[in-house]
Amino acid sequence: DAKTTQPNSMESNEEEPVHLPCNHSTISGTDYIHWYRQLPSQGPEYVIHGLTSNVNNRMASLAIAEDRKSSTLILHRATLRDAAVYYCILRFNFGNEKLTFGTGTRLTIIP
Amino acid sequence: GAVVSQHPSRVICKSGTSVKIECRSLDFQATTMFWYRQFPKQSLMLMATSNEGSKATYEQGVEKDKFLINHASLTLSTLTVTSAHPEDSSFYICSAGSALGDIQYFGAGTRLSVL
Numbered sequence: 665d666a667k668t669t670q671p672n673s674m675e676s677n678e679e680e681p682v683h684l685p686c687n688h689s690t691i692s693g694t695d696y697i698h699w700y701r702q703l704p705s706q707g708p709e710y711v712i713h714g715l716t717s718n719v720n721n722r723m724a725s726l727a728i729a730e731d732r733k734s735s736t737l738i739l740h741r742a743t744l745r746d747a748a749v750y751y752c753i754l755r756f757n758f759g760n761e762k763l764t765f766g767t768g769t770r771l772t773i774i775p
Numbered sequence: 776g777a778v779v780s781q782h783p784s785r786v787i788c789k790s791g792t793s794v795k796i797e798c799r800s801l802d803f804q805a806t807t808m809f810w811y812r813q814f815p816k817q818s819l820m821l822m823a824t825s826n827e828g829s830k831a832t833y834e835q836g837v838e839k840d841k842f843l844i845n846h847a848s849l850t851l852s853t854l855t856v857t858s859a860h861p862e863d864s865s866f867y868i869c870s871a872g873s874a875l876g877d878i879q880y881f882g883a884g885t886r887l888s889v890l
Contacts, residue, residue, distance in 0.1 A: 696877070707781070707868045707881030708819070751818075757877045762809055763870070765819040 668752045673770040682739040684769055686752030689733045695754040697728060698763070699737050703748045708765075711737065711750070713757070747773045778802060779871050781882025788859055789890055796854045796885045798869030804849035805871035809879070810842075813866040825852040859889045 669687040676682040688697065699711040712719055712726045714735075719726040725738040739746055751768040755761050778801040788794050798808055806827045811819040823844055824832040831844035841863075843855040852871075856863055868884045 700879075702819075705866075705884070705886075707779075707870070707884045708879075709881065710878045713877065757875075761876070762821055762824060763879055764821065765811075767818050 668754060668766055670750070670752055670766065670769045672767065673772065675772045675774055676739075676742050677774050678744060679741055682742045682746070682771065684737040684739075684750050684752075684771065685734065686736070687734045688752070688754055691732050691754055694756050696757040697726065697732075697735050698753045698755050699724070699726065699750060700753065700763070700765075701746075701748040701750045702768075703745075708751065715757075742771075742773050744773050744775060747771060779869065779880045779882045781869055781885055783885060784883060785886045785888075787888045787890065790860050791858055794856045794859055794887060796856075796867055796869075796887075798852045798854070798871070798882050800850045800871045800880075803871070803874060805852075806849060807876075808846060808852040808869055808871045810844065810852075810854050811868045811870070813868060813884075815866075819868060822854075827852075856887065859887070861889045863887065864889045 696713050696715050698713040700708040701711050702708040712724050714726045727736045749768040749770050751765050753763050780799045782797045808825040810822045812822050813819045821834050822837045825844045825846040827846045833839045846852040866884050866886050870879045870881045
């Protein structure tokens with residue numbers, strides 16, 4: 665499986681944008697870039713995914729580098745409820761492929 | 776979005792007993808479900824892939840006779856921790872894929888404490 669590299673932790677002030685980076689230099693052409701997050705004592709939840717183009721949804725935006733070797737999850741206006749561990753995962757998008765979780769980035773929101 | 780229900784949310788049991796954890800997809804059918812285990816301060820580790828109507832596929836190092844998986848219907852998979860011991864204490868999480876298979880929906884997790 666192609667691996668991803670994320671910072672162990674990040675801090676951000678409440679109501680400010682947050683940019684969470686992910687490096688995936690060995691990404692293959694069929695890998696989609698997925699982001700999930702896990703709030704304390706809960707199961708993970710889906711955030712966003714994309715292949716080549718930038719993606720937006722109600723939770724976040726995903727900016728994908730032109731060479732696809734890195735991506736950035738953008739939370740436009742962080743709230744205290746966004747404090748979680750964020751996982752960047754590469755995955756073939758069909759056929760119910762498993763998710764392989766790395767260590768993720770622990771995001772702390774400062775009030 | 777799709778919802779996955781996991782029950783119980785917390786269980787405390789004595790060493791040597793068996794514990795069953797249920798994972799249900801509430802508004803969609805799931806031919807494949809996944810079971811993960813998470814120790815404190817660590818990431819999720821995939822234990823097994825549960826396939827409806829067939830045997831589960833276990834990850835390397837996971838004892839299939841200790842962690843019994845049954846996926847008897849398109850909406851229910853169960854994980855039974857047999858003869859639980861304190862080292863089995865962990866956070867167990869299930870997930871099921873959307874119809875397209877592109878998004879995984881996770882249960883809220885089951886915290887197992889074995890005394």
